[in-house]
Amino acid sequence: MFPEITPEEVEGLLNEGQQLNLIDVREIDEWESGHIKEASSLPLSELQERVNELDKDADLIIVCRSGNRSGRACEFLQAQGYKVTNMTGGMLQWQGEVEFGA
Numbered sequence: 001m002f003p004e005i006t007p008e009e010v011e012g013l014l015n016e017g018q019q020l021n022l023i024d025v026r027e028i029d030e031w032e033s034g035h036i037k038e039a040s041s042l043p044l045s046e047l048q049e050r051v052n053e054l055d056k057d058a059d060l061i062i063v064c065r066s067g068n069r070s071g072r073a074c075e076f077l078q079a080q081g082y083k084v085t086n087m088t089g090g091m092l093q094w095q096g097e098v099e100f101g102a
Contacts, residue, residue: 002074003085011096021058025073034098059083066090
């Protein structure tokens, strides 16, 4: 199993100025319709091919719409040796600032 963090906790850490490695695994159309400004887009459908783009030494926080796809991404990444945390509730629960577009 992997650790979990709430959207409120993520927002609090960002507001404190912490550098977080947020990886949004939603598809591009979902990303463009609103994402966390500090996040990077890496759609779940591309994760296996692009996994080497991620830093194995970094603590990654995985984000999706509701927490389900990010959970699947966490399982995959953890099996590959990455340090991951799932943001529970996903963007549906995110109350912080949202950026639109690519």
